Amino acid sequence: GENVEQHPSTLSVQEGDSAVIKCTYSDSASNYFPWYKQELGKRPQLIIDIRSNVGEKKDQRIAVTLNKTAKHFSLHITETQPEDSAVYFCAASKGALTGGGNKLTFGTGTQLKVEL
């Protein structure tokens, strides 16, 4: 089955700096890659996603890049703010493919701390 590895497990940056979180996946059939932000005691919140027919996607201060050949994707947060502090999870899915591929396989999470 699919395996998703995520690094680093913790990341501390100064306010205003950039943060990068990296994930690799094992199943070349995966074609949908969402990122979730989970603040303490709250639900995972979808912040951005990318499909395998796109190499990069941006939404204000957040961007995701995908390298299908290397089977890795990354989350980039620019101009970090204290409210960006949370646990971030990457995930992979086969999306609409048959065979029950709609499940999300998650990475182990990155605790991001933005320091003043």
Add this chain to the structure above:
Amino acid sequence: EAGVTQSPTHLIKTRGQQATLRCSPISGHTSVYWYQQALGLGLQFLLWYDEGEERNRGNFPPRFSGRQFPNYSSELNVNALELEDSALYLCASSYGLGQPQHFGDGTRLSIL
């Protein structure tokens, strides 16, 4: 638009008992997913329901089961509870295959 709602918020049970967790998807969403978030283990896929049918299940024993009702709400049942079942159980919904999944706040299940 109301989000995914789950009940109860917290559930305390003892070993060997049975637990029932409930989920109402976002209006218009037909797929419901259940995930387990145990401390230190991240989110693990449990079950996926679409149009009333179980479409896929993760690597969990058969005592984890569920169903989806005609109004697309769903129920997760856990029988013969064990201490390691203590976790946050998250429900997500999407409006179709390959579409983004949106999560509820979860049910915290504690086994004493």
